[in-house]
Amino acid sequence: MDNVLPGVFAELTVLSETRIPRPVLTELRAIAGSENLRLADGELAVYARDATPLFRGTPDAVIAPADAEQVARILRLATDHGIPVIPRGAGSNLCAGTVPLTGGIVLSTARMNSILEVAPEEMLARAEPGVSTMALNDAAAAHGLFYPPDPGSRTVSTIGGNVATCAGGLRGLKYGVTRNYVLGLTVVLPTGEIVRTGGRLWKDVAGYDLTRLITGSEGTLGVITEVTVALLPDPSASRTGLAYFDSLTQAGRAVSGILAAGVIPSTLEFLDRSCMDAVEQYAHLGLHANAGALLLFGDDGDEAAVARNFERITAVCEDSGAIGVQTAGDVTESEALLTARRCTLPALSRLGSLTILEDASVPRPRLAEMVARIDAIAARHEVTMATFGHAGDGNLHPTCVLESAEDTEGIARAERAFSEVFRTAIELGGTITGEHGVGAAKLPYLEQRLGKAQMDLIRRIKRTFDPAGILNPGKLGS
Numbered sequence: 001m002d003n004v005l006p007g008v009f010a011e012l013t014v015l016s017e018t019r020i021p022r023p024v025l026t027e028l029r030a031i032a033g034s035e036n037l038r039l040a041d042g043e044l045a046v047y048a049r050d051a052t053p054l055f056r057g058t059p060d061a062v063i064a065p066a067d068a069e070q071v072a073r074i075l076r077l078a079t080d081h082g083i084p085v086i087p088r089g090a091g092s093n094l095c096a097g098t099v100p101l102t103g104g105i106v107l108s109t110a111r112m113n114s115i116l117e118v119a120p121e122e123m124l125a126r127a128e129p130g131v132s133t134m135a136l137n138d139a140a141a142a143h144g145l146f147y148p149p150d151p152g153s154r155t156v157s158t159i160g161g162n163v164a165t166c167a168g169g170l171r172g173l174k175y176g177v178t179r180n181y182v183l184g185l186t187v188v189l190p191t192g193e194i195v196r197t198g199g200r201l202w203k204d205v206a207g208y209d210l211t212r213l214i215t216g217s218e219g220t221l222g223v224i225t226e227v228t229v230a231l232l233p234d235p236s237a238s239r240t241g242l243a244y245f246d247s248l249t250q251a252g253r254a255v256s257g258i259l260a261a262g263v264i265p266s267t268l269e270f271l272d273r274s275c276m277d278a279v280e281q282y283a284h285l286g287l288h289a290n291a292g293a294l295l296l297f298g299d300d301g302d303e304a305a306v307a308r309n310f311e312r313i314t315a316v317c318e319d320s321g322a323i324g325v326q327t328a329g330d331v332t333e334s335e336a337l338l339t340a341r342r343c344t345l346p347a348l349s350r351l352g353s354l355t356i357l358e359d360a361s362v363p364r365p366r367l368a369e370m371v372a373r374i375d376a377i378a379a380r381h382e383v384t385m386a387t388f389g390h391a392g393d394g395n396l397h398p399t400c401v402l403e404s405a406e407d408t409e410g411i412a413r414a415e416r417a418f419s420e421v422f423r424t425a426i427e428l429g430g431t432i433t434g435e436h437g438v439g440a441a442k443l444p445y446l447e448q449r450l451g452k453a454q455m456d457l458i459r460r461i462k463r464t465f466d467p468a469g470i471l472n473p474g475k476l477g478s
């Protein structure tokens with residue numbers, strides 16, 4: 001068994017090994033079928049990590065149930081025997097949310113992957129948790145509808161994982177995030193009870209809003225087995241453009257100016273100079289060689305309104321000191337411009353063998369100040385950090401690239417730098433994570449953000465849902 005947490009990012013210690021008693025394994029086999037229970041070392045190793053670097057912990061078993069009833073039996077069994085259960089969708093999270101820190105059973109939603117319904121007359125869809133975000137959107141598109149949340153991982157991430165992390169993405173400014181679209185959930189509690197929260201109604205205030213509580217609960221309160229989401233009409237037109245500035249301060253001024261002009265773009269993203277260099281080396285898009293910052297903007301909706309908004313955005317960028325503005329003429333050109341943003345992470349990842357992508361948010365007017373503070377922090381700790389993110393949401397992704405994954409000194413310096421970044425975000429009125437979640441990675445910083453009273457309340461909520469503490473231990477609520 002290989003329950004290690006290399007690196008210093010978590011102050012958590014690895015707890016004792018978890019072994020699953022033989023009768024429990026027999027029972028698990030009976031519940032899901034032996035073909036859906038994985039116990040071999042090679043197979044377990046695949047589930048020892050997710051998209052977060054530095055965190056690792058091998059499970060004792062991986063099980064893929066077919067439905068809520070099977071999930072309920074698994075959770076009841078786990079509660080009776082005190083065995084940790086780690087719900088897992090695609091494992092694309094960036095907060096070590098699916099790493100089995102204490103071993104136990106990884107519960108994969110891979111077999112629960114059906115779109116159950118698209119109801120155009122009600123503008124909603126129902127899906128099992130293992131459906132990919134992209135597949136859900138494609139199913140909606142077939143009915144002239146669209147599911148707006150757009151995480152960069154949408155081709156692989158699951159709707160269950162999106163709800164559990166309240167995923168954001170590139171369209172957050174205009175359309176909000178996952179929580180704005182979740183109408184109802186079916187959730188299996190660790191005790192085996194099956195609860196249906198919300199439903200198909202757009203207006204329903206009967207009881208506490210448990211749908212919102214489960215959304216973003218990161219697999220620590222229950223396992224989501226069905227999701228009902230609201231859909232919107234597919235916008236008939238969309239367009240993308242980009243503007244170059246000498247500095248992020250000017251780009252920040254443009255962001256404020258665009259919003260002050262009454263335009264809410266669907267996309268408003270930024271890249272700093274280091275990100276532009278990495279993207280240019282990677283994708284050869286012909287980005288401006290001397291600009292200090294790039295602002296990517298997009299809008300969608302009625303064609304005439306999009307054209308009008310583009311004129312206004314372009315004018316504001318020029319008034320804010322843009323040294324170049326480029327707008328796409330058609331969908332192909334739009335996609336090419338969007339590539340600059342979508343390929344930032346892979347482009348940065350090529351610069352070294354360890355990429356640590358982080359997530360923090362500040363109030364929108366403080367974005368440029370935050371990036372300047374990040375640059376100063378990186379220089380002080382002698383680490384390379386590039387920053388990109390969602391300018392319209394004040395949501396930044398400072399990213400540290402290290403040449404070697406074995407560079408323990410460098411990892412320790414990066415940890416100290418990020419710790420300062422999170423402190424600075426809080427100081428500027430922001431938060432330690434805008435969209436990636438807490439998981440194990442951010443847990444050491446959470447109390448700084450929430451304060452003790454709120455942490456205590458969160459722990460009491462966790463105990464109410466999960467009295468035996470089996471769901472995703474060492475994460476949110478611990």
Ligand SMILES: Cc1cc2nc3c(=O)[nH]c(=O)nc-3n(C[C@H](O)[C@H](O)[C@H](O)COP(=O)(O)OP(=O)(O)OC[C@H]3O[C@@H](n4cnc5c(N)ncnc54)[C@H](O)[C@@H]3O)c2cc1C
Pocket residue numbers: 050051086087088089090091092093094097098109129150151152153156157158159160161162163164165166167168169170218219220222223224225345435436439472
């Ligand atoms: C290249 C890349 C780009 C990304 N871009 C974005 C972005 O733009 N915006 C953004 O917000 N995130 C982004 N992410 C992060 C990640 O994709 C999201 O957090 C996503 O929502 C995770 O979905 P998943 O299916 O992979 O969930 P997983 O990683 O499998 O799980 C995430 C969390 O949800 C829990 N969970 C999963 N399924 C269930 C369930 N059915 N019931 C209860 N709990 C469950 C897990 O226990 C875990 O805590 C990106 C990641 C990558 C690698």
